[in-house]
Amino acid sequence: MEAPTRSAPASARRPRSALRLVRPVLWLALLVVLLALPLYLEAAWLKAGQYMMLGAVGAIGLTMLIGQAGQLSLAHAFFLLAGGTSYTVLSGPTGDERVLGLGLDPGLALLGAVAISTLLGLAFAPVAGRLRGIYLGVASLSLVFLGLYLGQAAESLTGGTSTGRPPAKFELFGFPFSNAGPEIELLGVPLRQAERVWYLFLALTVIAFVLARGAIRGRTGRAWRAVRDNEAAASVMGVGVARAKAGAFAVSSAYAGLAGVMTVLWFDILKPDESEFGTYGINTSIAFLAMVIIGGLGSISGALVGALLVNGLPQVLSLYAADLGWFTGTGDGAFTPALISSFVYGAAIVLVVLFEPGGLAAIGRRMTDLLRTTHSGKDR
Amino acid sequence: MKRLLALTCAATLLAACSTKGGDSGGGGTDDAGVRTGLGVTDSEITLGVMTDKTGVFKNLGLGITQGNELWVEDVNAEGGVCGRQVRLEQVDHGYKADTAKTLYPQIEPKVLGFVQLLGSPITAALKQNLATDKVVAAPASWSSELLDNPYLMIVGTTYDVEMIDGLSYLREEGMIADGDTVGHIYIDGEYGANGLRGARYYAEQHDLDLREVKITSTDNDLTNVVTGFKGEGVKAILLTTSPTQTGSVLAANKALGLNVPVLGNNPVFDPVLHSSPAAGALDKLYVVASSVPFSADIPKAQEVAEKYKAAYSEPPNAGVPYGYAVAEVWGTVLERACANKDLTREGVQAALKQTTSAETGDLVAPLDFSVPGAPATRQVYVAQPDAAAEGGMRYVKPLFEATEAKEYRAPHQE
Numbered sequence: 001m002e003a004p005t006r007s008a009p010a011s012a013r014r015p016r017s018a019l020r021l022v023r024p025v026l027w028l029a030l031l032v033v034l035l036a037l038p039l040y041l042e043a044a045w046l047k048a049g050q051y052m053m054l055g056a057v058g059a060i061g062l063t064m065l066i067g068q069a070g071q072l073s074l075a076h077a078f079f080l081l082a083g084g085t086s087y088t089v090l091s092g093p094t095g096d097e098r099v100l101g102l103g104l105d106p107g108l109a110l111l112g113a114v115a116i117s118t119l120l121g122l123a124f125a126p127v128a129g130r131l132r133g134i135y136l137g138v139a140s141l142s143l144v145f146l147g148l149y150l151g152q153a154a155e156s157l158t159g160g161t162s163t164g165r166p167p168a169k170f171e172l173f174g175f176p177f178s179n180a181g182p183e184i185e186l187l188g189v190p191l192r193q194a195e196r197v198w199y200l201f202l203a204l205t206v207i208a209f210v211l212a213r214g215a216i217r218g219r220t221g222r223a224w225r226a227v228r229d230n231e232a233a234a235s236v237m238g239v240g241v242a243r244a245k246a247g248a249f250a251v252s253s254a255y256a257g258l259a260g261v262m263t264v265l266w267f268d269i270l271k272p273d274e275s276e277f278g279t280y281g282i283n284t285s286i287a288f289l290a291m292v293i294i295g296g297l298g299s300i301s302g303a304l305v306g307a308l309l310v311n312g313l314p315q316v317l318s319l320y321a322a323d324l325g326w327f328t329g330t331g332d333g334a335f336t337p338a339l340i341s342s343f344v345y346g347a348a349i350v351l352v353v354l355f356e357p358g359g360l361a362a363i364g365r366r367m368t369d370l371l372r373t374t375h376s377g378k379d380r
Numbered sequence: 381m382k383r384l385l386a387l388t389c390a391a392t393l394l395a396a397c398s399t400k401g402g403d404s405g406g407g408g409t410d411d412a413g414v415r416t417g418l419g420v421t422d423s424e425i426t427l428g429v430m431t432d433k434t435g436v437f438k439n440l441g442l443g444i445t446q447g448n449e450l451w452v453e454d455v456n457a458e459g460g461v462c463g464r465q466v467r468l469e470q471v472d473h474g475y476k477a478d479t480a481k482t483l484y485p486q487i488e489p490k491v492l493g494f495v496q497l498l499g500s501p502i503t504a505a506l507k508q509n510l511a512t513d514k515v516v517a518a519p520a521s522w523s524s525e526l527l528d529n530p531y532l533m534i535v536g537t538t539y540d541v542e543m544i545d546g547l548s549y550l551r552e553e554g555m556i557a558d559g560d561t562v563g564h565i566y567i568d569g570e571y572g573a574n575g576l577r578g579a580r581y582y583a584e585q586h587d588l589d590l591r592e593v594k595i596t597s598t599d600n601d602l603t604n605v606v607t608g609f610k611g612e613g614v615k616a617i618l619l620t621t622s623p624t625q626t627g628s629v630l631a632a633n634k635a636l637g638l639n640v641p642v643l644g645n646n647p648v649f650d651p652v653l654h655s656s657p658a659a660g661a662l663d664k665l666y667v668v669a670s671s672v673p674f675s676a677d678i679p680k681a682q683e684v685a686e687k688y689k690a691a692y693s694e695p696p697n698a699g700v701p702y703g704y705a706v707a708e709v710w711g712t713v714l715e716r717a718c719a720n721k722d723l724t725r726e727g728v729q730a731a732l733k734q735t736t737s738a739e740t741g742d743l744v745a746p747l748d749f750s751v752p753g754a755p756a757t758r759q760v761y762v763a764q765p766d767a768a769a770e771g772g773m774r775y776v777k778p779l780f781e782a783t784e785a786k787e788y789r790a791p792h793q794e
Contacts, residue, residue: 275596276598318474
């Protein structure tokens, strides 16, 4: 939560113990609510929530890369495809004549997919190390087109654009995250695929979140920020610039790979795009960029809020549209959930860039600072 | 500390609310001994529509939906199906697979089946769900690759068979001969790949030199492709593309002085082409489809057209009679399920497999769903653009089936 660049004046003076507890308690409360939600929400809303979570995992990776290490990347969608494809191939059934499968345990396949995405990120690191800013952005964009081509060409891996291929249902130590297996009830609610996948995604998101927080609060994060702010100064201080840069790219790719695995599990299918706009297309890269800008570059919790907005809004609006009969206009001039959400997050980006470059995270920080000042009863 | 207390209170409150548990599907048997399940009450049968009213296929989606609605009005006026009124539950996914995936669990418990499922990316993403929930759905996508799913009911023939029939028509009319060079432009994906499969099959049978050009759905200027075809001396161009791309090809075909016949699958044409820059170049286009154009001079099509004009103001397209026909087929299946005294989802699926002669008053060729993996029909109409006709098309050859199409084996045919 702490701004990477600002040393917040608040942190200089430790607030009182009761206040110090507030933040962990709030996080805990949020977790409790998230754990309880499947007992109250219908499957469609859980599906929308899962979509936000997979966005969150990807956005956390990207915010570390752009916000902490200062490398603009538009290749996120490519690593999503890499992760999704790796998982599907590793866990796919062996002996299928049309597509390649290695028949690994899905849990191992998930780890393997993250590892493969990391290696691909490392492979791109020499390029990322030499370029900066918009040049790197454009260079990384080429990966998305490479992904589009490979997705279409490598039919034995991806299943091709015509039909795609279904991924193996996820299971962990023999427990299936689908409607199969033991029938479990919790407080009278049967836990079926939607609920199980919700808990799976929640666990993955929490792990991703905690690891990222650890990374940016530790040496790694300090090295990234040093490189971001001034490469020469960083190397004088003994930071290996090339290594830090490569590391940031690899970590971010790992996160995108995990988000890719979540994507194929969420869709129940791996289907490479037919054009450059699609599940793994430019629009996805840009959506992730929107998430991290709205949330505040470099802020992990900001990335969560950004994902909530960018991935969640179209979904939630569509659900309300079907429920309450909103936006039922048709044809060219119609306001549709997708259109409205584009307006909203487009406007959010403009507002953030104009008025609060620190994004929603900075606004949040300001509010907690306000709370502190009012509580400590002294004006600072 | 106060806040802590408040939070614990909130948490306990949360736990005290009743959970969502205990919704079981309304199963049972009515007075007439008909078993019912999800989407069926004593007075109503609900069918789902997942369409695109706002995305790239909004014109088609709207047409099909209006066709569905017209049929529902008709059947309800006649007393409904199985003593129940038919109701449609509609959602708009805007041709986005992620939206469709989220909307599906919301609509699924309310419906007996889907009278319309538009878009191949959406159909692909929902394939598993349909099998898990045992829901019969009629996709507005005619790829024979979908036929490995026993819950998908494709009303009409498939893209590959359309191409085969269409090519045989060109050959019959003397526009192409064995050994000619023919160009095929197709969108990479389910739609294009399936059309190409048919063209390849026919090319093999008749020794055609097929020049394949793969494009993406966002390529809207195809002049350079046509220029290349001109250099290769093609005798005909085959299209498995979007209407915008069709316009580009036809305009280039005329402008470059190539002027060869152009044959397209059923989705390549939209009446808006008549008011596009390609309007003067449409005369070379032949469209193959197993459902009639809006203006067809068969009684049923005219009846639908009249009702359409009474009810709606939008310019009609071929989606309208198709939408009506699909609903008509659904009606046939429902009647059979009713006769079997089983209006559950399993009952509908069983009834679909027994349906060997779904009649739609010639809106679509007669359909036979009893052979797993095979298209329900192999007959097509050939139509040409005609600005004077309602719906922008008139047909030039009534239903027929080429011998090559009869012998062709679809990818999942048993």
